[in-house]
Amino acid sequence: MKKPRIVILGAGYGGMMTTVNLQKMLGTNEANITLVNKHDYHYQTTWLHENSAGTLHHDRTRIPIKDVVDFNKVDFVQDTVVSIKADEKKVQLENGELEYDYLVVALGFEPATFGIKGLEENAFMITNINSARLIRDHIEYNFARYNNENEERPELLTIVVGGAGFTGIEFVGELANRVEELCREYDIDRDQVRLINVEAGPTALAGFDPELVEYAMNRLEAKGVEFKLGTMIKECTEEGIIVEKDGEQEEIKSKNVIWAAGVRGNSIVEKSGFEVNRGRVPVRDDLRAPNDDDVFIIGDCALVFNKETERPYPPTAQIAIQMAETTAANLKALVRGSHELESFEPDIKGTVASLGEDDAIGVVFNGKKLYGWRAVFMKKIIDNRYLFKLGGLGLVLKKGKF
Numbered sequence: 001m002k003k004p005r006i007v008i009l010g011a012g013y014g015g016m017m018t019t020v021n022l023q024k025m026l027g028t029n030e031a032n033i034t035l036v037n038k039h040d041y042h043y044q045t046t047w048l049h050e051n052s053a054g055t056l057h058h059d060r061t062r063i064p065i066k067d068v069v070d071f072n073k074v075d076f077v078q079d080t081v082v083s084i085k086a087d088e089k090k091v092q093l094e095n096g097e098l099e100y101d102y103l104v105v106a107l108g109f110e111p112a113t114f115g116i117k118g119l120e121e122n123a124f125m126i127t128n129i130n131s132a133r134l135i136r137d138h139i140e141y142n143f144a145r146y147n148n149e150n151e152e153r154p155e156l157l158t159i160v161v162g163g164a165g166f167t168g169i170e171f172v173g174e175l176a177n178r179v180e181e182l183c184r185e186y187d188i189d190r191d192q193v194r195l196i197n198v199e200a201g202p203t204a205l206a207g208f209d210p211e212l213v214e215y216a217m218n219r220l221e222a223k224g225v226e227f228k229l230g231t232m233i234k235e236c237t238e239e240g241i242i243v244e245k246d247g248e249q250e251e252i253k254s255k256n257v258i259w260a261a262g263v264r265g266n267s268i269v270e271k272s273g274f275e276v277n278r279g280r281v282p283v284r285d286d287l288r289a290p291n292d293d294d295v296f297i298i299g300d301c302a303l304v305f306n307k308e309t310e311r312p313y314p315p316t317a318q319i320a321i322q323m324a325e326t327t328a329a330n331l332k333a334l335v336r337g338s339h340e341l342e343s344f345e346p347d348i349k350g351t352v353a354s355l356g357e358d359d360a361i362g363v364v365f366n367g368k369k370l371y372g373w374r375a376v377f378m379k380k381i382i383d384n385r386y387l388f389k390l391g392g393l394g395l396v397l398k399k400g401k402f
């Protein structure tokens with residue numbers, strides 16, 4: 001009998017964990033498993049703000065796929081997905097085409113710019129290893145330029161971060177530490193540097209416990225972060241940003257604008273004809289696409305509602321990893337001829353946001369609040385736990401945080 005072909009698109013949290021689970025659950029005689037990814041490495045998206053700020057080298061964040069995936073059991077194809085032709089059960093790659101019986105779409109996120117003028121052209125975005133390296137080098141280059149210019153150009157030392165959500169706050173926390181180092185390195189007085197965090201909503205870290213938000217803002221302000229809350233970015237230009245608060249517009253000149261205020265699912269999914277809501281596919285309980293029994297959509301490409309609050313779960317690595325576990329179990333069932341599939345039940349264990357490497361806030365285990373070193377410690381446990389699940393103790397020792 002012909003073995004079913006399982007194709008997994010994207011080697012992020014969702015794709016890697018699906019692959020690693022399947023390679024343990026299925027025998028090589030049961031299915032042909034293929035993993036497709038742009039690069040030959042997996043990266044931890046949750047560490048990209050550190051790579052972007054320059055507080056953690058990107059090689060700590062990258063993990064060669066061959067170190068984790070058994071190439072005797074899984075075919076790895078390094079290529080870029082162009083489109084999914086679900087009606088033909090094919091995937092179009094830049095350099096070829098793949099046919100599948102079952103497909104797992106785990107292509108991750110894209111920045112959402114909400115139509116703000118000039119943002120795509122002029123702002124940097126934290127999306128992958130390459131964009132993180134660019135942001136790090138760009139900021140450092142501007143600091144290096146500052147004392148070599150004939151006229152004073154404070155915009156070289158002005159860093160604007162759009163968005164005070166989870167990613168924006170974590171990034172600003174890293175930058176606050178990095179700015180100190182850059183000032184020492186390039187003979188710059190810290191007072192000349194502006195690190196501005198702009199947020200349209202009335203508070204930073206919307207949805208987080210207000211006491212923790214206050215703690216985070218106080219700690220970051222003490223490190224020199226200027227918050228501009230209730231402030232809309234109206235436009236981003238080559239010179240900086242134009243913001244509006246209470247009907248008043250202001251221009252903030254900056255050569256370092258980084259947009260960290262929103263994500264949507266990879267647009268390949270929408271362009272391939274899957275129906276999306278806020279850029280993500282509202283999947284069925286078993287994580288399959290609404291009208292396709294052979295396509296699972298997971299991670300940041302999927303939209304899953306919290307049945308109690310009737311609001312969508314925010315896209316997180318935690319959820320992507322859990323979705324991968326359900327998807328692998330469901331694929332195993334389908335391959336073995338069962339049609340009784342598991343429903344996905346998110347098990348939110350908590351959320352911890354870092355404020356630089358030396359501080360953090362979090363809510364864990366039924367609402368317990370954590371601050372400072374306890375939260376830092378918890379964040380390391382979360383990160384190391386993932387590495388353990390992915391590649392065992394060896395990977396924790398190689399790439400873990402201690």
Ligand SMILES: Cc1cc2nc3c(=O)[nH]c(=O)nc-3n(C[C@H](O)[C@H](O)[C@H](O)COP(=O)(O)OP(=O)(O)OC[C@H]3O[C@@H](n4cnc5c(N)ncnc54)[C@H](O)[C@@H]3O)c2cc1C
Binds near residue numbers: 109
């Ligand atoms: C700075 C930052 C900090 C975060 N912190 C946290 C946190 O602390 N906790 C938490 O739970 N979540 C956090 N998140 C969210 C979390 O990273 C995402 O929800 C998670 O990465 C989603 O996993 P995924 O598998 O859907 O996609 P990803 O992990 O983004 O993986 C997608 C993969 O697909 C590949 N790919 C994309 N397009 C193509 C293509 N066309 N062809 C081939 N391959 C392609 C990419 O190279 C990548 O390997 C953070 C996000 C950011 C940006």
